[in-house]
Amino acid sequence: LKVLSVVGARPQFIKAFPVSNALRREHDEVLVHTGQHYDESMSGVFFDELDIPKPDYNLGVGSGTHAAQTAEMMQRLDTVIADEAPDVVLVYGDTNSTLAAALVTSKREPRLAHVEAGLRSHNWEMPEEVNRVLTDHCSDLLFAPSESAALTLETEGIHDGVYVTGDVQYDAILQARSTAREHSTVLDELGLQDGEYVLATVHRAGNTDDRTKLESIMTGLADAGKPVVFPVHPRTKNALEASGLWATVTDDENILLVEPVGYLDFVRLLDGAERVATDSGGVQKEAFYLDKRCVTLRDETEWVETVDAGWNTLVGADVDAIRTALQSTEPLPEKPSLYGDGTAAERIVDALSNDFGGRSSREAT
Numbered sequence: 001l002k003v004l005s006v007v008g009a010r011p012q013f014i015k016a017f018p019v020s021n022a023l024r025r026e027h028d029e030v031l032v033h034t035g036q037h038y039d040e041s042m043s044g045v046f047f048d049e050l051d052i053p054k055p056d057y058n059l060g061v062g063s064g065t066h067a068a069q070t071a072e073m074m075q076r077l078d079t080v081i082a083d084e085a086p087d088v089v090l091v092y093g094d095t096n097s098t099l100a101a102a103l104v105t106s107k108r109e110p111r112l113a114h115v116e117a118g119l120r121s122h123n124w125e126m127p128e129e130v131n132r133v134l135t136d137h138c139s140d141l142l143f144a145p146s147e148s149a150a151l152t153l154e155t156e157g158i159h160d161g162v163y164v165t166g167d168v169q170y171d172a173i174l175q176a177r178s179t180a181r182e183h184s185t186v187l188d189e190l191g192l193q194d195g196e197y198v199l200a201t202v203h204r205a206g207n208t209d210d211r212t213k214l215e216s217i218m219t220g221l222a223d224a225g226k227p228v229v230f231p232v233h234p235r236t237k238n239a240l241e242a243s244g245l246w247a248t249v250t251d252d253e254n255i256l257l258v259e260p261v262g263y264l265d266f267v268r269l270l271d272g273a274e275r276v277a278t279d280s281g282g283v284q285k286e287a288f289y290l291d292k293r294c295v296t297l298r299d300e301t302e303w304v305e306t307v308d309a310g311w312n313t314l315v316g317a318d319v320d321a322i323r324t325a326l327q328s329t330e331p332l333p334e335k336p337s338l339y340g341d342g343t344a345a346e347r348i349v350d351a352l353s354n355d356f357g358g359r360s361s362r363e364a365t
């Protein structure tokens with residue numbers, strides 16, 4: 001098979017890492033980077049440190065309004081897909097890169113396969129909700145990380161091509177954890193001790209683009225009662241600066257602002273954290289995988305199983321709820337096994353092979 005994979009934003013490089021490795025054992029892959037993320041700390045670092053091939057194409061689209069960014073990606077992707085003529089286009093998650101590739105592919109010959117299908121926040125204010133619903137409804141093959149995600153697809157009338165594979169980010173973190181423990185020096189560099197700090201990330205537009213919410217979150221984090229290490233996403237840095245909050249946050253002695261870190265350093269920071277506070281989709285799951293209590297700075301989540309299991313608390317941007325959850329000492333319940341067994345990437349490759357009648361790349365060409 002010839003598979004054209006499209007990535008563009010930080011979490012997609014991490015999701016592609018186990019899948020590309022499994023895929024390339026049997027099939028031909030063309031890797032396309034839309035250029036949605038482009039800073040060294042948001043893009044280059046992942047290709048340097050993870051065992052993922054360098055992209056065959058970088059479309060260099062960069063930042064812009066949703067319309068401009070998505071439209072530019074669509075035009076450039078259309079040419080690449082026409083030239084490469086893959087059997088299948090593989091997309092990840094719910095970013096504008098995902099939607100652009102889905103729309104282009106659905107009007108061209110190749111099949112469309114979506115990793116992380118069936119997730120819903122039911123919050124249509126989120127650009128990601130629009131992206132994921134539309135992508136699922138354009139897809140021929142849908143790789144759901146859980147039974148509940150597959151059930152969601154069923155209730156939306158998508159009955160064919162759905163596979164429950166587990167979560168590729170679980171595969172990734174299982175593969176990275178011991179390397180991170182062995183090689184990352186981030187704790188020493190930041191003067192942190194295992195188990196004695198909170199790891200925080202914030203970048204969701206609903207939080208960064210609302211000054212009141214952003215300020216409440218920063219106030220809540222400052223009251224965690226222990227140091228908070230906070231790798232700052234560029235969107236959040238811009239928002240803190242534009243809203244006049246940057247100086248207050250940098251001056252706060254409990255909050256340690258750092259540049260976004262590479263995946264191995266991030267996994268090490270997660271592994272050593274006492275708990276996690278985040279509005280990230282991926283980080284909520286990763287906290288669970290590494291046995292950390294998660295405080296989610298949103299009113300809803302797609303990763304509902306982590307909340308149902310008692311390991312994740314939704315606190316929105318409510319300063320009292322953030323403080324309470326960051327200081328809670330209530331024991332955590334027994335941890336269920338969610339989102340697969342760390343073999344999601346292999347299951348995805350098997351499903352792709354079966355969809356094409358078990359062809360390998362050699363048979364396909």
Ligand code: UD1
Pocket residue numbers: 009010011036037038039042043063064094095096097127128203205233234235238281
């Ligand atoms: C995007 C995704 C979001 C995902 C996140 C992962 C969409 C709609 N959103 O959000 O679902 O959770 O990536 O991190 O696709 N910027 C830089 N350097 C970069 C990248 C971005 O400075 O390398 C700044 C720019 O000012 C840009 C802003 O961050 O305008 C937002 O970037 P963008 O890619 O539009 O969205 P994210 O907030 O990163």
Ligand code: UDP
Pocket residue numbers: 010011014169201203231259260261262263264266267279280281282283286
């Ligand atoms: N991550 C990272 N460095 C950081 C912050 C996050 O490597 O400084 C990784 C993290 O391990 C996870 C992914 O980036 O795998 C999550 O990406 P992000 O929070 O940007 O996006 P989301 O998951 O919300 O779409």
